[in-house]
Amino acid sequence: MTQIEAYIAEHEQRFLEDLKGWLRIPSISTLPEYAADVRRAAEYAAGQLRSIGLDNVRLIETKGHPLVYGEWLKAAGRPTLLIYGHYDVQPVDPIELWQTPPFEPTIRGENLYCRGACDDKGQTMLVFKALEALITTEGGLPVNVRVLIEGEEEAGGESIEHYVRSYPERLTCDAAFICDTHMPAPDLPALISGLRGIIYTEVEARGAVRDLHSGTYGGIAPNPFHALALIIAGLKDARGHIHIPGLYDHQREAPAQEQRFWQEDPLHLAETLREEMGVAQLSGEPEYPPLQRIWARPTLEIHGFVGGFSGEGAKTVIPANGKVKISMRIPPDLGLKAEEVYRLFERRVKELAPPDVEVTVRKIHAGEGVLVSPEASVIRAASAALKETYGREPVFIREGGSIPIAALFNDILQVPIVFMGFGLPDDNLHSPNEKYSLKQFFRGVRTVARFLQLYGAGA
Numbered sequence: 001m002t003q004i005e006a007y008i009a010e011h012e013q014r015f016l017e018d019l020k021g022w023l024r025i026p027s028i029s030t031l032p033e034y035a036a037d038v039r040r041a042a043e044y045a046a047g048q049l050r051s052i053g054l055d056n057v058r059l060i061e062t063k064g065h066p067l068v069y070g071e072w073l074k075a076a077g078r079p080t081l082l083i084y085g086h087y088d089v090q091p092v093d094p095i096e097l098w099q100t101p102p103f104e105p106t107i108r109g110e111n112l113y114c115r116g117a118c119d120d121k122g123q124t125m126l127v128f129k130a131l132e133a134l135i136t137t138e139g140g141l142p143v144n145v146r147v148l149i150e151g152e153e154e155a156g157g158e159s160i161e162h163y164v165r166s167y168p169e170r171l172t173c174d175a176a177f178i179c180d181t182h183m184p185a186p187d188l189p190a191l192i193s194g195l196r197g198i199i200y201t202e203v204e205a206r207g208a209v210r211d212l213h214s215g216t217y218g219g220i221a222p223n224p225f226h227a228l229a230l231i232i233a234g235l236k237d238a239r240g241h242i243h244i245p246g247l248y249d250h251q252r253e254a255p256a257q258e259q260r261f262w263q264e265d266p267l268h269l270a271e272t273l274r275e276e277m278g279v280a281q282l283s284g285e286p287e288y289p290p291l292q293r294i295w296a297r298p299t300l301e302i303h304g305f306v307g308g309f310s311g312e313g314a315k316t317v318i319p320a321n322g323k324v325k326i327s328m329r330i331p332p333d334l335g336l337k338a339e340e341v342y343r344l345f346e347r348r349v350k351e352l353a354p355p356d357v358e359v360t361v362r363k364i365h366a367g368e369g370v371l372v373s374p375e376a377s378v379i380r381a382a383s384a385a386l387k388e389t390y391g392r393e394p395v396f397i398r399e400g401g402s403i404p405i406a407a408l409f410n411d412i413l414q415v416p417i418v419f420m421g422f423g424l425p426d427d428n429l430h431s432p433n434e435k436y437s438l439k440q441f442f443r444g445v446r447t448v449a450r451f452l453q454l455y456g457a458g459a
């Protein structure tokens with residue numbers, strides 16, 4: 001056992017007490033009546049960072065809830081890691097489904113139950129404790145760190161976005177580490193190698209100046225809904241292929257190890273998802289394995305139609321206009337920015353629009369994807385640390401959705417992102433009886449300490 005492991009083992013009880021103290025503060029960021037508690041949770045985090053021995057620890061005031069910052073920049077010549085976590089939590093409804101009160105941390109079996117036990121106080125605290133173990137036993141850290149903890153992750157994260165965009169020079173770093181994700185199974189360590197970006201649009205078709213009667217005008221009147229149907233059919237065919245010229249022009253091959261994982265799907269993730277959806281068969285491009293389809297292929301989805309007659313019974317109207325909400329998920333492998341995809345999409349929609357309607361395309365929101373190279377030194381260090389603690393190579397998985405903070409760091413700070421979290425799929429995030437596995441918590445402390453050592457040593 002190394003000195004650090006001995007330190008961690010010796011202080012397990014106190015680590016847990018420190019976490020429980022934080023968990024008792026109901027820092028629900030979306031409910032205004034908890035604002036004072038949210039601030040108290042920020043101060044608690046700052047107190048932790050000071051007691052660990054970080055410098056320049058402070059709350060950064062924002063329009064919303066404060067950010068918590070601390071740094072340790074004394075490892076001359078070593079890389080700097082930006083560490084991210086969040087101290088706010090989700091509301092607790094429906095409260096009657098909690099077995100024990102949501103803000104009273106309770107150990108049952110191998111787990112600690114409390115709102116925030118995993119997301120993200122538990123995961124953030126384990127990083128604090130890894131820093132503490134290193135500073136106490138080695139007198140310093142093997143890398144430089146900046147710690148930035150936010151209190152609005154569950155409420156849109158506007159303040160941190162504003163801060164990162166306004167003061168990127170205060171966050172200079174070589175890599176960012178986000179401890180807010182989970183592993184697919186208890187003994188299967190994982191790193192996230194990519195997230196898809198998104199564009200969300202609204203396409204409107206306008207025909208006549210007013211709604212018309214299909215008996216009187218049917219046969220000569222333009223129909224905006226039919227026009228939208230033709231556009232949609234032209235954008236994506238029955239086999240799930242998206243037909244937007246230029247979309248695939250800069251596509252890159254994914255690393256071989258990822259492709260193998262998608263092909264083999266050793267955890268049978270696709271089957272689990274099929275069962276969850278309650279469908280007989282999966283949709284989408286048949287020549288790509290399901291995991292590739294949800295992680296590394298673009299999507300084009302229709303979310304809703306607006307307008308026309310949708311009440312009970314029959315009304316023979318030809319609507320004057322109609323709208324459809326369409327989004328696309330954009331894998332970073334396409335090598336295109338969200339804005340570029342939007343322009344290609346818009347051009348294609350206009351091209352597909354029949355001449356008798358007027359079509360406008362609006363962008364409602366957009367976000368960039370993230371791609372992390374398994375070859376980046378920070379990823380190699382994280383991977384080697386996981387291998388030591390879990391006794392097996394981590395798998396590289398992806399998120400089909402987006403993690404806005406990751407896209408922000410990637411985009412503004414232009415650094416690789418390590419997504420290494422220790423949550424488990426059954427942790428009940430955002431639901432009653434949220435929990436965190438104690439084993440995962442302590443393994444997490446050891447893994448993160450080792451990760452920083454290996455990163456500092458240039459693994």
Ligand SMILES: [Zn+2]
Pocket residue numbers: 086119120153180
């Ligand atoms: Zn979270």
